[in-house]
Amino acid sequence: MQNTYKLLTPGPLTTTLTVKEEMLFDHCTWDDDYKRITQEIRAKLLDLAHVDESVYTAVLMQGSGTFGNESVLTSVIGADERVLVCSNGAYGVRLADICRQAGVPCTEYAESFDVIPDAKKVAEYLEADSSITHVAMVHSETTSGLLNDIEAVGKVVKEAGKVFIVDAMSSFAGVDIPMQDWGIDFLVSSANKCIQGVPGFSFVICRRDELEASRGKARSLSLDLYAQYETMERDGGKWRFTSPTHTVLAFAQALRELEEEGGIAARNARYAHNNELLIKRMTDLGFTVYLKDHQGPIITTFCHPSDVSFTFKEMYDYVKARGYVLYPGKLLEGDTFRVGNIGEIYPADIENLADILSDFLSEKRAAL
Structure with a gap:
C-alpha cells in the first residue's frame, strides 16, 4: 500500500x-x-x-x-x-x-x-x-x-x-x-x-x-x-x-x-529551484515570506494573507485531502506555517500545491 x-x-x-x-x-x-x-x-x-x-x-x-x-x-x-x-x-x-x-x-x-x-x-x-x-x-x-x-x-x-x-x-x-x-x-x-x-x-x-x-x-x-x-x-x-x-x-x-541524480550540486539545484518557484507561487496567492534575508533552500515560513481568515488545521486538512502535507509554524508571533521542498519533490508538486491553495483561498474568500 x-x-x-x-x-x-x-x-x-x-x-x-x-x-x-x-x-x-x-x-x-x-x-x-x-x-x-x-x-x-x-x-x-x-x-x-x-x-x-x-x-x-x-x-x-x-x-x-x-x-x-x-x-x-x-x-x-x-x-x-x-x-x-x-x-x-x-x-x-x-x-x-x-x-x-x-x-x-x-x-x-x-x-x-x-x-x-x-x-x-x-x-x-x-x-x-x-x-x-x-x-x-x-x-x-x-x-x-x-x-x-x-x-x-x-x-x-x-x-x-x-x-x-x-x-x-x-x-x-x-x-x-x-x-x-x-x-x-x-x-x-x-x-x-x-x-x-x-x-x-x-x-x-x-x-x-x-x-x-x-x-x-x-x-x-x-x-x-x-x-x-x-x-x-x-x-x-x-x-x-x-x-x-x-x-x-x-x-x-x-x-x-x-x-x-548528480551528487550534491544537482540535488541543491533541484531544491533551490523548488524553493524559488514555491516563493513565487505563494506570494502571488497573497502569502508573505517571514524571512527578509538568509532564506535557505530547504524550508520556508509563510505568513497568512491579511484579507482572509482561516486556521492552519483547516488549510492542512484541505491540502492533505488533495495529496500534500504541510508543516505547522514554530514561531510564537502571528499565523505562520512552513513548507518544505526537499525529498522526492519536483516543480510539478509545487505547482500542484499552489493550485490547491488557490482553490482553498477562493472558497474562503467566497464565504466572507
Whole structure:
C-alpha cells in the first residue's frame, strides 16, 4: 500500500519507491555483508563532506538527529570545558537544552529567529571567556528556514583555537559543506533528510584527533560517541547495540540515488529551484515570506494573507485531502506555517500545491 500524499516537510520526507523496497529484506546485525554496508556508508559520507579518511571519520548512531546532537554534546565536552551555543531558532535552543539537561557547561548566545548569529559576536564571546572550548550551532534552522553562515563562524572559531560543532541536520547533502575548509570538527545529520532515506539513525562526521581526545568524557552509555566509533573501527562496521537494519539498507540505496541524480550540486539545484518557484507561487496567492534575508533552500515560513481568515488545521486538512502535507509554524508571533521542498519533490508538486491553495483561498474568500 503506497502513501496517498507527499510530505512537504524538512524530514521525514517523501522517499522513492526503490528506497522503500530496500526495507523488505531482513538483515542480521552481526553479518559481514551488513557490516560491509555500514562501512561503505561511512566512506561515502566522508566523500560528501570533502574530507580525507586519515583526518576524519564517520560514526553512525541509533536514533533521530537529536540523539546524534546529544551524543556529540555529551561525549566530547568535558566537565572542565564549556560550549558556546549560538541559537536563533528552536533547534539551536534545543542544543542548549541538551547541555543544561546533561550538565554540560554551556553559554548561550541567542539571536532573534530572523537574524543569523554574527561571527564577530562569537569572537567577542570567545575573547571574553577563556573557559569556552567548543562552539555549537545549527546550519539550516528549520524553525524559520534561515541558512546560517557557518563558514564565517567556523573561521573565528578556528582562529581562537576552539572546537566547532555543527548541526547540519536538514542541510547536509542538500547544501555543499566543505567541512575541513570551513573548520568544522563535528557535523551531525540524519538519515531522513537531504540524502532522502528514512528515519532511524543519525550520523556524525568527526575529526579523528578531536574524537580520540573525547575518550572517557561521555555522560551516557548508549550515546557514547567514542565507544561507538571504537567498535565500528575495531569490528569492521559493527554497531555496539542493535542497529536499525532496515533504515541502514534504505540509506545505502538513497546514497546511490543521490549519486545517480548528480551528487550534491544537482540535488541543491533541484531544491533551490523548488524553493524559488514555491516563493513565487505563494506570494502571488497573497502569502508573505517571514524571512527578509538568509532564506535557505530547504524550508520556508509563510505568513497568512491579511484579507482572509482561516486556521492552519483547516488549510492542512484541505491540502492533505488533495495529496500534500504541510508543516505547522514554530514561531510564537502571528499565523505562520512552513513548507518544505526537499525529498522526492519536483516543480510539478509545487505547482500542484499552489493550485490547491488557490482553490482553498477562493472558497474562503467566497464565504466572507
